[in-house]
Amino acid sequence: MQGWQDIQAEALRRIQRREWTPGSLIPGEAELAREFGCARATVNRALRALAEDGWLERRRRAGTRVALSPQRRAQMSVPVLRQEIEAHGYVYTHQLLHAHTMDDTLFLHTLHLSDGVPYALENREINLSEVPAAASEDWTTLSANEWLVQNAPFDHGTMIYEAIAAAPFEAANLLCAEGSPLLVLRRETFSGTGLITCVTLAYAPAHAVRLQI
Amino acid sequence: MQGWQDIQAEALRRIQRREWTPGSLIPGEAELAREFGCARATVNRALRALAEDGWLERRRRAGTRVALSPQRRAQMSVPVLRQEIEAHGYVYTHQLLHAHTMDDTLFLHTLHLSDGVPYALENREINLSEVPAAASEDWTTLSANEWLVQNAPFDHGTMIYEAIAAAPFEAANLLCAEGSPLLVLRRETFSGTGLITCVTLAYAPAHAVRLQI
Protein backbone atom coordinates (compact mmCIF):
# COMPACT_ATOMS: atom_id res chain seq x y z
CA MET A 1 0.00 0.00 0.00
CA GLN A 2 1.55 3.26 -1.00
CA GLY A 3 -0.60 5.83 -2.78
CA TRP A 4 -4.21 6.86 -2.49
CA GLN A 5 -5.00 4.84 -5.62
CA ASP A 6 -3.94 1.65 -3.86
CA ILE A 7 -6.19 2.48 -0.94
CA GLN A 8 -8.99 3.24 -3.38
CA ALA A 9 -8.44 -0.10 -5.10
CA GLU A 10 -8.44 -1.97 -1.80
CA ALA A 11 -11.62 -0.24 -0.64
CA LEU A 12 -13.30 -0.99 -3.97
CA ARG A 13 -12.26 -4.62 -3.61
CA ARG A 14 -13.89 -4.79 -0.20
CA ILE A 15 -17.09 -3.30 -1.61
CA GLN A 16 -17.19 -5.67 -4.54
CA ARG A 17 -16.33 -8.71 -2.42
CA ARG A 18 -19.06 -7.62 -0.02
CA GLU A 19 -16.69 -7.37 2.92
CA TRP A 20 -18.29 -3.96 3.22
CA THR A 21 -21.97 -4.52 2.42
CA PRO A 22 -24.34 -2.02 0.80
CA GLY A 23 -25.80 0.36 3.33
CA SER A 24 -23.33 -0.49 6.07
CA LEU A 25 -20.99 1.90 7.80
CA ILE A 26 -17.32 1.50 7.00
CA PRO A 27 -14.52 2.40 9.42
CA GLY A 28 -13.74 6.08 9.86
CA GLU A 29 -10.90 7.82 8.09
CA ALA A 30 -8.73 7.88 11.20
CA GLU A 31 -9.04 4.14 11.73
CA LEU A 32 -8.33 3.35 8.07
CA ALA A 33 -5.32 5.65 8.15
CA ARG A 34 -3.99 3.61 11.07
CA GLU A 35 -4.71 0.36 9.24
CA PHE A 36 -2.99 1.44 6.03
CA GLY A 37 -0.21 3.26 7.83
CA CYS A 38 -0.74 6.58 6.08
CA ALA A 39 -2.07 10.05 6.81
CA ARG A 40 -5.78 10.65 7.12
CA ALA A 41 -5.65 12.99 4.12
CA THR A 42 -4.56 10.09 1.95
CA VAL A 43 -7.50 7.96 3.04
CA ASN A 44 -9.73 10.99 2.48
CA ARG A 45 -8.48 11.31 -1.08
CA ALA A 46 -9.22 7.66 -1.82
CA LEU A 47 -12.69 7.62 -0.26
CA ARG A 48 -13.62 10.92 -1.86
CA ALA A 49 -12.79 9.48 -5.27
CA LEU A 50 -15.00 6.46 -4.58
CA ALA A 51 -17.81 8.73 -3.42
CA GLU A 52 -17.55 10.76 -6.63
CA ASP A 53 -17.87 7.52 -8.58
CA GLY A 54 -21.00 6.63 -6.65
CA TRP A 55 -19.65 3.71 -4.62
CA LEU A 56 -19.81 5.45 -1.25
CA GLU A 57 -22.03 7.99 0.44
CA ARG A 58 -20.30 10.23 2.92
CA ARG A 59 -21.81 12.58 5.47
CA ARG A 60 -20.21 14.53 8.25
CA ARG A 61 -20.86 13.08 11.62
CA ALA A 62 -22.82 10.18 10.07
CA GLY A 63 -19.72 8.56 8.58
CA THR A 64 -19.20 6.74 5.29
CA ARG A 65 -21.59 4.10 3.98
CA VAL A 66 -21.48 1.80 0.97
CA ALA A 67 -24.04 3.05 -1.54
CA LEU A 68 -27.19 0.93 -1.72
CA SER A 69 -27.13 0.81 -5.50
CA PRO A 70 -23.72 1.72 -6.84
CA GLN A 71 -24.88 3.49 -9.98
CA ARG A 72 -22.23 3.58 -12.64
CA ARG A 73 -22.70 6.41 -15.11
CA ALA A 74 -22.00 6.58 -18.80
CA GLN A 75 -20.41 9.72 -20.14
CA MET A 76 -21.21 11.17 -23.50
CA SER A 77 -19.56 14.07 -25.29
CA VAL A 78 -21.08 16.33 -27.88
CA PRO A 79 -20.37 14.37 -31.06
CA VAL A 80 -18.05 15.87 -33.63
CA LEU A 81 -19.02 14.02 -36.79
CA ARG A 82 -15.66 14.36 -38.50
CA GLN A 83 -13.97 12.69 -35.56
CA GLU A 84 -16.62 9.97 -35.35
CA ILE A 85 -16.18 9.11 -38.99
CA GLU A 86 -12.40 9.38 -39.19
CA ALA A 87 -12.07 7.27 -36.04
CA HIS A 88 -13.57 4.43 -38.09
CA GLY A 89 -11.02 4.98 -40.85
CA TYR A 90 -13.40 6.56 -43.34
CA VAL A 91 -13.16 9.79 -45.28
CA TYR A 92 -15.32 12.60 -43.94
CA THR A 93 -17.00 15.07 -46.26
CA HIS A 94 -19.99 17.33 -45.95
CA GLN A 95 -22.35 19.26 -48.21
CA LEU A 96 -24.06 22.52 -47.37
CA LEU A 97 -27.61 22.02 -48.62
CA HIS A 98 -29.15 25.27 -47.62
CA ALA A 99 -28.42 28.43 -45.66
CA HIS A 100 -30.40 31.52 -44.91
CA THR A 101 -30.67 34.20 -42.29
CA MET A 102 -33.83 35.55 -40.72
CA ASP A 103 -33.77 38.14 -37.97
CA ASP A 104 -30.83 37.19 -35.81
CA THR A 105 -30.93 33.51 -36.62
CA LEU A 106 -28.83 31.61 -39.14
CA PHE A 107 -30.44 28.45 -40.54
CA LEU A 108 -28.23 25.74 -41.99
CA HIS A 109 -28.92 22.34 -43.53
CA THR A 110 -25.88 20.14 -43.87
CA LEU A 111 -25.39 16.56 -45.01
CA HIS A 112 -22.45 14.70 -43.47
CA LEU A 113 -20.97 11.80 -45.41
CA SER A 114 -18.69 8.90 -44.56
CA ASP A 115 -16.74 7.68 -47.60
CA GLY A 116 -19.36 9.42 -49.71
CA VAL A 117 -22.25 7.61 -48.03
CA PRO A 118 -24.80 9.73 -46.17
CA TYR A 119 -24.10 9.57 -42.45
CA ALA A 120 -26.23 12.24 -40.83
CA LEU A 121 -28.46 15.13 -41.79
CA GLU A 122 -28.03 18.28 -39.76
CA ASN A 123 -30.64 20.99 -39.32
CA ARG A 124 -29.18 23.82 -37.31
CA GLU A 125 -30.08 27.25 -36.03
CA ILE A 126 -27.40 29.60 -34.77
CA ASN A 127 -28.17 32.64 -32.64
CA LEU A 128 -26.16 35.42 -34.31
CA SER A 129 -26.57 37.82 -31.43
CA GLU A 130 -24.63 35.38 -29.26
CA VAL A 131 -22.18 34.27 -31.95
CA PRO A 132 -21.82 37.20 -34.37
CA ALA A 133 -18.71 35.72 -35.97
CA ALA A 134 -20.86 32.96 -37.45
CA ALA A 135 -22.45 35.43 -39.87
CA SER A 136 -19.28 35.81 -41.92
CA GLU A 137 -18.24 32.18 -41.99
CA ASP A 138 -17.97 30.10 -45.15
CA TRP A 139 -19.70 26.84 -44.29
CA THR A 140 -18.57 24.96 -47.37
CA THR A 141 -15.10 24.21 -46.02
CA LEU A 142 -15.73 23.85 -42.29
CA SER A 143 -19.06 22.54 -41.04
CA ALA A 144 -20.99 24.33 -38.33
CA ASN A 145 -20.67 21.18 -36.23
CA GLU A 146 -16.90 21.62 -36.08
CA TRP A 147 -16.76 25.39 -36.13
CA LEU A 148 -18.99 25.83 -33.11
CA VAL A 149 -17.08 23.34 -30.98
CA GLN A 150 -13.97 25.46 -31.48
CA ASN A 151 -15.50 28.92 -31.47
CA ALA A 152 -18.54 28.91 -29.25
CA PRO A 153 -17.83 27.26 -25.91
CA PHE A 154 -20.96 26.69 -23.86
CA ASP A 155 -21.80 26.43 -20.20
CA HIS A 156 -24.62 23.94 -20.32
CA GLY A 157 -27.24 22.44 -22.56
CA THR A 158 -29.58 19.55 -23.20
CA MET A 159 -29.39 16.53 -25.44
CA ILE A 160 -32.38 14.44 -26.48
CA TYR A 161 -32.25 11.15 -28.35
CA GLU A 162 -35.36 9.79 -29.98
CA ALA A 163 -36.54 7.65 -32.86
CA ILE A 164 -38.52 9.09 -35.75
CA ALA A 165 -39.84 7.89 -39.08
CA ALA A 166 -37.95 9.29 -42.07
CA ALA A 167 -39.86 12.14 -43.73
CA PRO A 168 -39.45 12.67 -47.50
CA PHE A 169 -36.66 15.21 -47.02
CA GLU A 170 -34.67 12.90 -44.75
CA ALA A 171 -35.35 9.87 -46.92
CA ALA A 172 -34.08 11.66 -50.00
CA ASN A 173 -30.88 12.84 -48.38
CA LEU A 174 -30.06 9.77 -46.34
CA LEU A 175 -30.98 7.49 -49.25
CA CYS A 176 -33.52 5.43 -47.37
CA ALA A 177 -37.21 4.66 -47.66
CA GLU A 178 -39.75 7.05 -46.24
CA GLY A 179 -40.82 5.85 -42.83
CA SER A 180 -37.48 4.20 -42.05
CA PRO A 181 -36.69 4.39 -38.34
CA LEU A 182 -34.02 7.03 -37.73
CA LEU A 183 -32.13 7.86 -34.58
CA VAL A 184 -32.32 11.59 -33.96
CA LEU A 185 -30.33 13.80 -31.63
CA ARG A 186 -31.70 17.21 -30.67
CA ARG A 187 -29.38 19.52 -28.82
CA GLU A 188 -29.51 23.02 -27.42
CA THR A 189 -26.46 24.71 -25.96
CA PHE A 190 -26.29 27.86 -23.87
CA SER A 191 -23.68 30.30 -22.74
CA GLY A 192 -24.72 32.09 -19.59
CA THR A 193 -28.37 32.77 -20.24
CA GLY A 194 -28.21 32.97 -24.02
CA LEU A 195 -29.04 30.18 -26.47
CA ILE A 196 -26.07 29.65 -28.78
CA THR A 197 -27.32 26.98 -31.11
CA CYS A 198 -30.03 24.44 -31.56
CA VAL A 199 -29.49 21.41 -33.78
CA THR A 200 -31.36 18.34 -34.96
CA LEU A 201 -29.16 15.55 -36.24
CA ALA A 202 -30.87 12.68 -38.06
CA TYR A 203 -28.56 9.70 -38.42
CA ALA A 204 -28.68 7.30 -41.34
CA PRO A 205 -30.59 4.06 -40.68
CA ALA A 206 -28.93 1.49 -38.41
CA HIS A 207 -26.74 4.09 -36.73
CA ALA A 208 -26.04 3.26 -33.10
CA VAL A 209 -24.77 5.40 -30.26
CA ARG A 210 -22.33 3.45 -28.13
CA LEU A 211 -21.45 4.34 -24.55
CA GLN A 212 -19.07 2.83 -22.06
CA ILE A 213 -20.29 2.56 -18.50
CA MET B 1 -11.04 34.18 -1.49
CA GLN B 2 -11.09 31.45 1.08
CA GLY B 3 -11.56 27.85 -0.02
CA TRP B 4 -10.54 25.89 -3.08
CA GLN B 5 -14.01 26.35 -4.52
CA ASP B 6 -13.52 30.10 -4.61
CA ILE B 7 -10.24 29.65 -6.42
CA GLN B 8 -11.92 27.25 -8.82
CA ALA B 9 -14.69 29.78 -9.46
CA GLU B 10 -12.20 32.57 -10.07
CA ALA B 11 -10.15 30.42 -12.46
CA LEU B 12 -13.31 29.40 -14.33
CA ARG B 13 -14.27 33.05 -14.59
CA ARG B 14 -10.91 33.87 -16.16
CA ILE B 15 -11.35 31.05 -18.66
CA GLN B 16 -14.86 32.09 -19.61
CA ARG B 17 -13.96 35.78 -19.83
CA ARG B 18 -11.00 34.78 -22.00
CA GLU B 19 -8.47 36.33 -19.65
CA TRP B 20 -6.89 32.91 -19.98
CA THR B 21 -7.35 31.96 -23.64
CA PRO B 22 -7.76 28.44 -25.04
CA GLY B 23 -4.43 26.74 -25.55
CA SER B 24 -2.45 29.22 -23.50
CA LEU B 25 -0.35 28.45 -20.47
CA ILE B 26 -1.71 29.70 -17.17
CA PRO B 27 0.50 30.62 -14.20
CA GLY B 28 1.99 27.75 -12.22
CA GLU B 29 0.53 26.52 -8.96
CA ALA B 30 3.21 28.22 -6.88
CA GLU B 31 2.54 31.60 -8.45
CA LEU B 32 -1.23 31.29 -8.08
CA ALA B 33 -0.79 30.24 -4.47
CA ARG B 34 1.14 33.44 -3.90
CA GLU B 35 -1.52 35.48 -5.69
CA PHE B 36 -4.41 33.97 -3.74
CA GLY B 37 -2.49 33.87 -0.49
CA CYS B 38 -2.99 30.17 0.14
CA ALA B 39 -1.02 26.95 0.09
CA ARG B 40 -0.09 25.32 -3.19
CA ALA B 41 -2.19 22.27 -2.27
CA THR B 42 -5.29 24.44 -2.27
CA VAL B 43 -4.57 25.74 -5.76
CA ASN B 44 -3.86 22.19 -6.83
CA ARG B 45 -7.27 21.06 -5.56
CA ALA B 46 -9.03 23.81 -7.52
CA LEU B 47 -7.15 23.27 -10.77
CA ARG B 48 -7.47 19.50 -10.54
CA ALA B 49 -11.24 19.88 -10.28
CA LEU B 50 -11.29 22.07 -13.39
CA ALA B 51 -9.12 19.58 -15.24
CA GLU B 52 -11.52 16.75 -14.33
CA ASP B 53 -14.33 18.85 -15.76
CA GLY B 54 -12.42 19.30 -19.00
CA TRP B 55 -11.62 23.01 -18.70
CA LEU B 56 -7.88 22.59 -18.23
CA GLU B 57 -5.19 20.22 -19.44
CA ARG B 58 -2.38 19.64 -17.02
CA ARG B 59 0.94 17.96 -17.61
CA ARG B 60 4.00 17.71 -15.46
CA ARG B 61 6.79 19.92 -16.56
CA ALA B 62 4.62 21.35 -19.37
CA GLY B 63 2.33 23.23 -17.02
CA THR B 64 -1.40 23.87 -17.16
CA ARG B 65 -3.18 25.02 -20.33
CA VAL B 66 -6.75 26.04 -21.03
CA ALA B 67 -8.38 23.26 -23.04
CA LEU B 68 -8.76 24.07 -26.75
CA SER B 69 -12.36 22.90 -26.85
CA PRO B 70 -13.79 22.66 -23.37
CA GLN B 71 -15.92 19.60 -24.00
CA ARG B 72 -18.77 19.38 -21.57
CA ARG B 73 -19.97 15.83 -21.04
CA ALA B 74 -23.43 14.50 -20.45
CA GLN B 75 -23.85 11.85 -17.81
CA MET B 76 -26.32 9.04 -18.11
CA SER B 77 -27.24 6.47 -15.49
CA VAL B 78 -28.56 2.99 -16.06
CA PRO B 79 -32.28 3.67 -16.18
CA VAL B 80 -34.47 2.19 -13.47
CA LEU B 81 -37.87 2.25 -15.11
CA ARG B 82 -39.86 2.44 -11.89
CA GLN B 83 -37.98 5.60 -10.91
CA GLU B 84 -38.32 7.09 -14.40
CA ILE B 85 -42.06 6.59 -14.36
CA GLU B 86 -42.73 7.59 -10.77
CA ALA B 87 -40.61 10.71 -11.23
CA HIS B 88 -43.24 11.86 -13.70
CA GLY B 89 -46.00 11.21 -11.17
CA TYR B 90 -47.38 8.08 -12.82
CA VAL B 91 -48.08 4.65 -11.39
CA TYR B 92 -45.53 2.02 -12.29
CA THR B 93 -46.55 -1.58 -12.95
CA HIS B 94 -45.00 -4.43 -14.87
CA GLN B 95 -46.05 -7.75 -16.35
CA LEU B 96 -43.89 -10.81 -16.71
CA LEU B 97 -44.68 -12.07 -20.18
CA HIS B 98 -42.39 -15.02 -20.40
CA ALA B 99 -39.58 -16.74 -18.51
CA HIS B 100 -37.51 -19.79 -19.17
CA THR B 101 -34.10 -21.19 -18.38
CA MET B 102 -31.71 -22.84 -20.77
CA ASP B 103 -28.26 -23.99 -19.71
CA ASP B 104 -27.05 -21.31 -17.32
CA THR B 105 -29.08 -18.51 -18.82
CA LEU B 106 -32.38 -17.13 -17.62
CA PHE B 107 -34.53 -15.51 -20.30
CA LEU B 108 -37.16 -12.96 -19.29
CA HIS B 109 -39.65 -10.88 -21.23
CA THR B 110 -41.20 -8.07 -19.24
CA LEU B 111 -43.58 -5.27 -20.14
CA HIS B 112 -43.26 -2.08 -18.12
CA LEU B 113 -46.29 0.20 -17.86
CA SER B 114 -46.87 3.78 -16.85
CA ASP B 115 -50.41 4.35 -15.52
CA GLY B 116 -51.34 1.14 -17.30
CA VAL B 117 -49.98 2.35 -20.65
CA PRO B 118 -47.12 0.36 -22.21
CA TYR B 119 -43.85 2.16 -21.58
CA ALA B 120 -41.10 -0.26 -22.52
CA LEU B 121 -40.64 -3.87 -23.49
CA GLU B 122 -37.71 -5.63 -21.89
CA ASN B 123 -35.98 -8.70 -23.29
CA ARG B 124 -33.35 -9.87 -20.84
CA GLU B 125 -30.82 -12.63 -20.38
CA ILE B 126 -29.27 -13.24 -16.98
CA ASN B 127 -26.13 -15.31 -16.52
CA LEU B 128 -27.00 -17.64 -13.65
CA SER B 129 -23.43 -18.74 -13.09
CA GLU B 130 -22.57 -15.14 -12.19
CA VAL B 131 -25.85 -14.39 -10.36
CA PRO B 132 -27.11 -17.72 -8.96
CA ALA B 133 -29.58 -15.99 -6.65
CA ALA B 134 -31.58 -14.92 -9.69
CA ALA B 135 -32.71 -18.50 -10.27
CA SER B 136 -34.96 -18.52 -7.21
CA GLU B 137 -36.45 -15.08 -7.63
CA ASP B 138 -40.14 -14.41 -8.19
CA TRP B 139 -40.20 -11.88 -11.00
CA THR B 140 -43.88 -11.05 -10.69
CA THR B 141 -43.44 -8.69 -7.75
CA LEU B 142 -40.03 -7.17 -8.43
CA SER B 143 -38.82 -6.70 -11.99
CA ALA B 144 -35.39 -7.87 -13.08
CA ASN B 145 -34.59 -4.27 -13.93
CA GLU B 146 -34.88 -3.28 -10.26
CA TRP B 147 -33.64 -6.52 -8.74
CA LEU B 148 -30.35 -6.49 -10.60
CA VAL B 149 -29.57 -2.89 -9.72
CA GLN B 150 -29.81 -3.86 -6.05
CA ASN B 151 -28.31 -7.33 -6.18
CA ALA B 152 -25.79 -7.51 -8.98
CA PRO B 153 -23.40 -4.56 -8.92
CA PHE B 154 -21.21 -4.36 -12.01
CA ASP B 155 -17.79 -3.03 -12.85
CA HIS B 156 -18.34 -1.89 -16.38
CA GLY B 157 -20.53 -2.35 -19.39
CA THR B 158 -21.76 -0.94 -22.66
CA MET B 159 -24.91 0.86 -23.65
CA ILE B 160 -26.14 1.21 -27.21
CA TYR B 161 -29.02 3.37 -28.36
CA GLU B 162 -30.52 2.83 -31.78
CA ALA B 163 -33.76 3.16 -33.72
CA ILE B 164 -35.62 0.11 -35.02
CA ALA B 165 -38.91 -0.57 -36.75
CA ALA B 166 -41.47 -2.26 -34.49
CA ALA B 167 -41.72 -6.00 -35.20
CA PRO B 168 -45.07 -7.74 -34.66
CA PHE B 169 -44.17 -8.77 -31.09
CA GLU B 170 -43.18 -5.24 -30.13
CA ALA B 171 -46.14 -3.70 -31.92
CA ALA B 172 -48.57 -5.97 -30.10
CA ASN B 173 -47.15 -5.26 -26.66
CA LEU B 174 -46.45 -1.56 -27.08
CA LEU B 175 -49.81 -1.05 -28.80
CA CYS B 176 -48.41 0.55 -31.93
CA ALA B 177 -48.37 -0.16 -35.63
CA GLU B 178 -45.83 -2.56 -37.05
CA GLY B 179 -42.94 -0.60 -38.46
CA SER B 180 -43.31 2.29 -36.00
CA PRO B 181 -39.94 3.80 -35.14
CA LEU B 182 -38.87 2.70 -31.67
CA LEU B 183 -35.95 3.86 -29.58
CA VAL B 184 -34.06 0.83 -28.33
CA LEU B 185 -31.43 0.50 -25.62
CA ARG B 186 -29.15 -2.52 -25.58
CA ARG B 187 -26.99 -2.97 -22.54
CA GLU B 188 -24.45 -5.51 -21.32
CA THR B 189 -22.99 -5.35 -17.86
CA PHE B 190 -19.98 -7.19 -16.50
CA SER B 191 -18.49 -7.96 -13.14
CA GLY B 192 -14.78 -8.66 -13.40
CA THR B 193 -14.60 -10.75 -16.55
CA GLY B 194 -18.05 -12.29 -16.32
CA LEU B 195 -21.15 -11.14 -18.19
CA ILE B 196 -23.92 -10.54 -15.68
CA THR B 197 -26.81 -9.56 -17.86
CA CYS B 198 -27.69 -8.47 -21.34
CA VAL B 199 -30.87 -6.55 -22.00
CA THR B 200 -32.76 -5.01 -24.89
CA LEU B 201 -35.25 -2.34 -23.93
CA ALA B 202 -37.68 -1.18 -26.62
CA TYR B 203 -39.40 2.04 -25.61
CA ALA B 204 -42.90 2.94 -26.66
CA PRO B 205 -43.15 5.31 -29.66
CA ALA B 206 -42.20 8.95 -29.08
CA HIS B 207 -40.08 8.11 -26.05
CA ALA B 208 -37.12 10.45 -25.67
CA VAL B 209 -33.94 10.15 -23.65
CA ARG B 210 -33.03 13.50 -22.11
CA LEU B 211 -29.56 14.41 -20.91
CA GLN B 212 -28.16 17.48 -19.26
CA ILE B 213 -24.77 18.64 -20.44
Place this chain on the structure above:
DNA sequence: TAGTGGTCTAGACCACGGC
Protein backbone atom coordinates in the same frame (compact mmCIF):
# COMPACT_ATOMS: atom_id res chain seq x y z
C1' DT C 1 -22.29 18.32 22.19
C1' DA C 2 -19.26 15.14 20.56
C1' DG C 3 -17.57 12.82 16.58
C1' DT C 4 -17.31 12.61 11.74
C1' DG C 5 -15.76 14.14 7.29
C1' DG C 6 -14.03 18.63 4.81
C1' DT C 7 -10.48 21.50 4.26
C1' DC C 8 -6.18 24.14 4.86
C1' DT C 9 -1.16 24.55 5.76
C1' DA C 10 3.87 24.22 5.34
C1' DG C 11 6.99 21.40 4.00
C1' DA C 12 8.80 17.58 1.56
C1' DC C 13 9.85 14.17 -1.99
C1' DC C 14 8.83 12.11 -6.34
C1' DA C 15 7.63 11.23 -11.45
C1' DC C 16 7.32 12.85 -15.64
C1' DG C 17 8.87 14.84 -19.66
C1' DG C 18 10.36 19.29 -22.27
C1' DC C 19 14.79 21.09 -23.02
Place this chain on the structure above:
DNA sequence: CCGTGGTCTAGACCACTAG
Protein backbone atom coordinates in the same frame (compact mmCIF):
# COMPACT_ATOMS: atom_id res chain seq x y z
C1' DC D 1 18.87 18.35 -16.41
C1' DC D 2 15.48 20.56 -13.75
C1' DG D 3 10.86 22.78 -13.47
C1' DT D 4 6.27 21.33 -13.32
C1' DG D 5 2.41 19.06 -11.35
C1' DG D 6 1.26 14.80 -8.24
C1' DT D 7 1.27 13.23 -3.93
C1' DC D 8 2.17 12.44 1.03
C1' DT D 9 2.54 13.99 5.91
C1' DA D 10 1.41 15.76 10.53
C1' DG D 11 -1.15 18.77 12.51
C1' DA D 12 -4.84 21.92 12.90
C1' DC D 13 -9.39 24.05 12.70
C1' DC D 14 -13.98 24.01 10.89
C1' DA D 15 -18.88 22.52 9.44
C1' DC D 16 -22.20 19.68 9.88
C1' DT D 17 -25.39 16.72 12.25
C1' DA D 18 -26.86 12.40 14.86
C1' DG D 19 -27.97 11.40 19.28
